[in-house]
Amino acid sequence: xxxxxxxxxxxxxxxxxxxxQKPLTPSEQSSEVNIVAENDIIILFTSDVHSAVDSGWTxxxxxxxxxxxxxxxxxxxxxxxxxxxQGEVLATMTDGEAIIKLMNAVGYDIAIMGNHEFDYGMDKxxxxxxxxxxxxxxxxxxxxxxxxxESYVIKEIGGVKLAFVGITTPWTLKSSxxxxxxxxxxxxxxxxxxxxxxxxxxxxVQKAVDDARAEGADYVIAMAHLGNEAELSPYxxxxxxxxxxxxxxxxxxxxxxxxxxxxxxxxxxxxYRIACGTKLEAVGYVRITPEGEIATGLYRWQNSENAVLVLxxxxxxxxxxxxxxxxxxxxLSQVVAKSNVDLLINDPGTGVRLVRNQETAIGNLCADAFxxxxxADIAFANGGGVRNDILKGDITKxxxxxxxxxxxMLCVCxxxxxEILDALEFSASAWPSETGGWICPSGxxxxxxxxxxxxxxxxxNGMFVKVDGEYRxxxxxxxxxxxxxxxxxxxxxxxxxxxNMGDGYTMFTDNVYTxxxxxIDNQVLITYITEGLKGVIGxxxxxxxxxxTFVEEQP
Numbered sequence: 001x002x003x004x005x006x007x008x009x010x011x012x013x014x015x016x017x018x019x020x021q022k023p024l025t026p027s028e029q030s031s032e033v034n035i036v037a038e039n040d041i042i043i044l045f046t047s048d049v050h051s052a053v054d055s056g057w058t059x060x061x062x063x064x065x066x067x068x069x070x071x072x073x074x075x076x077x078x079x080x081x082x083x084x085x086q087g088e089v090l091a092t093m094t095d096g097e098a099i100i101k102l103m104n105a106v107g108y109d110i111a112i113m114g115n116h117e118f119d120y121g122m123d124k125x126x127x128x129x130x131x132x133x134x135x136x137x138x139x140x141x142x143x144x145x146x147x148x149x150e151s152y153v154i155k156e157i158g159g160v161k162l163a164f165v166g167i168t169t170p171w172t173l174k175s176s177x178x179x180x181x182x183x184x185x186x187x188x189x190x191x192x193x194x195x196x197x198x199x200x201x202x203x204x205v206q207k208a209v210d211d212a213r214a215e216g217a218d219y220v221i222a223m224a225h226l227g228n229e230a231e232l233s234p235y236x237x238x239x240x241x242x243x244x245x246x247x248x249x250x251x252x253x254x255x256x257x258x259x260x261x262x263x264x265x266x267x268x269x270x271x272y273r274i275a276c277g278t279k280l281e282a283v284g285y286v287r288i289t290p291e292g293e294i295a296t297g298l299y300r301w302q303n304s305e306n307a308v309l310v311l312x313x314x315x316x317x318x319x320x321x322x323x324x325x326x327x328x329x330x331x332l333s334q335v336v337a338k339s340n341v342d343l344l345i346n347d348p349g350t351g352v353r354l355v356r357n358q359e360t361a362i363g364n365l366c367a368d369a370f371x372x373x374x375x376a377d378i379a380f381a382n383g384g385g386v387r388n389d390i391l392k393g394d395i396t397k398x399x400x401x402x403x404x405x406x407x408x409m410l411c412v413c414x415x416x417x418x419e420i421l422d423a424l425e426f427s428a429s430a431w432p433s434e435t436g437g438w439i440c441p442s443g444x445x446x447x448x449x450x451x452x453x454x455x456x457x458x459x460x461n462g463m464f465v466k467v468d469g470e471y472r473x474x475x476x477x478x479x480x481x482x483x484x485x486x487x488x489x490x491x492x493x494x495x496x497x498x499x500n501m502g503d504g505y506t507m508f509t510d511n512v513y514t515x516x517x518x519x520i521d522n523q524v525l526i527t528y529i530t531e532g533l534k535g536v537i538g539x540x541x542x543x544x545x546x547x548x549t550f551v552e553e554q555p
Contacts (some may be wrong), residue, residue: 031513041157042069043221043286045080047253048114048278050087051099056280056308057299059106060315061307065283065299075157079164081253082114082225085128087279089405090324092523093397095120096128098324105320109134110153112166114225114253115175115496119519122180122190122203128423135168136222137342139208139383140193140201146380148190151208154217160288163212165247167205167224169235169254170194175516177373198234202243208247217249219288227255228275238263241271249286249294256548257451258282260296272296307555332398337529339537343390356434359544363440365537366403369528374412374515376492378420378443378478384436385494385521390537399524404521407496412515418486419507420444426464426505429456431472437503441547444483445477450552463504474551490514494521 017086026424032322044066053059068077084103085096096117103111111134118125129136135384152165152276170192173181180532181190193200209220226237233239237252245265249272256278258281274296276284289295301307308318344347345355354360366386371379416424427439428448439553476483495517496502519527 001305002239002385009530011077014207014515025300037288038380039073040075041160041162041288042076043249043251043288044069044076044077045081045161045223045251045281046083047225047251047276047285048256048488049080049099049280050083050278051085051091051096051205052088052279053102053324055098056301057283057307058280058317059125059321060313060317061280061301061311063317064313067082069207074357075263077155077157079108079223079251080108080111081113081223081251083116084111084114085251086116086119088403089332090328091333092520092526093328093401095119095124097131098327099129102252102317102320102324103316104131104155107157108132108134109155110164110223111136111167112138112223112225113168113367114448115169115172117257118172118176118180119523120184121177121529137164138168138169139165140168140170141168141205141417144189144191146413151204152212152220152517153530154212154215161216162219162288163209163215163217163220164210165205165208165220165222167201167222167226168192169226169232170201171232171235171516173216174514175518177518178515179375194235198239198243201235201368202240205240206244206246207312209244209280213246213549220246220295221286222247224250225253227252228257235275241265241273245269249274249296251275251284251286258298258300260298262332274298312384318421323382332396332401334397334402335393335394336397336462336526337537338532339392339395339539340539340540341542342392342542343537345389355386355440356436356438358381359481359546359548360440361541361544362386362403364392364442365528365541366525366543367440367442369532370410370492370494372490372528372532373519373524376412376489377441377491378415378441378489380423380439380442380497382436382497383434383438383440383494385496393517395529395537401522406496406521408496408521408523409517410492410519410521411495411498411513411514411517411539412490412492413498413508413513414488415491415508415511417483417489419511420489421471421473421483421485422464422467422507423474423505424466424476425471428472429454435503437497437505444478445478445547445549447474447549447551448472449474449554451552451554458504458511461504463501464506491500 069076079281085091090098136149137153138149140150152163154161154163181188183189193204245267252275257275258277261273274284276282282300287295326484341454355363367382449472452470452472455467457465457468459465498508526537
């Protein structure tokens, strides 16, 4: 039965499900594949792969789709719209290098950077660019006003000149690590034509398009990492297209959506926009016929198993992916630091878990990592997200991965002193019972007066509503100063707690985010240990550091 299913799916892939020379309406967007076209120019694109080599089509599936299109007489260009080198273990453990090697093996023609291409620091980003066998382009990424890359690339295919213009969202400055874009004095030296209500970006895009047209481009394809959410304004794809002319189609990323849209540009001309989701759930395409008609679509894989295994797809990439996984085991065993002390989540004498209702050295370490990388005033790590010990001696990347295995993302929001106090009270409300939402703090210290009954009110789902009565948490200090309930502080934690109300923390969801999903949590910890601590966890983490004091009797 499995072989029959694979055969049917393979036939559907090879012969196609629909034929369409016009972008589909939203109600039609569940339709899938057309691989039967001939003699067309086809731009295949991926976006937000996030190093997911085992999901969706996989890179092997991209190779198969491309070869089938070429076999039928089509001319194919393969491009990527960013956020490829970060996300899952293979990327994290190799600082993105394994993904660049796979992209080289697939044979990408062009790429742009997303916000997460910078997760390993600016120096490493440029190393990855040098490793790539394909060019990175951007019309708006600049260093002190000077462009870092070419704004566009023109490829001549069968006498037709295609221009590809690269655009990366200026919000990268808050959805990546800000200090990576600064000099040693904290001044921004890298930017993305941000500010001016979007006009600087629109002008940069328009100049690139105009220059490409002047060079003879017959079609202009914008490769973008912009997205569609309202909070991304004034830098959404719609903002760009409605304020420019000359773009024929925009292939997009960042929002992980699969929307296919027709809209009017500044001159009232139709432009096509399409995105392809995340983790290779779909491969997008723009098709240009010999008659000049443009169509967009998706080769989807709506299945929890990866396409290569289900369909039995044959590709030379299968071996490349297998080799990458073998390399992963070497990367996991790589020694990246050492510890002079044991950092434990359990009491060594009794085996009782401490990290979910006591201050611990390992909890302090994890919270300090969030504060170090973000530069925030205060940082929280949740005890339920600290999953393993770090023992005295050599520390491998696998050791760190085991501490933070969930892949949560560092965020920073502005929070009032009152919101911070409410969060601390919510954390302390279950004590002495354990809770996954127990706060491991950095940059802040406080007392928990355990003789006071908890006044926390939760809704029927266990989410924080308010504090009704006296607070257990008292004498809160931030940087040695008393917490000001009316003051605004910067608070670092991960998206699970701050944005997604994980463990019931509802007080931060509507706050202003100065850094938004900047870096995966295990990479945060690696960065702090290797850079902030210079590769050695010292005696300062031999014991808890007195950030939480329990007061069991009324003074």
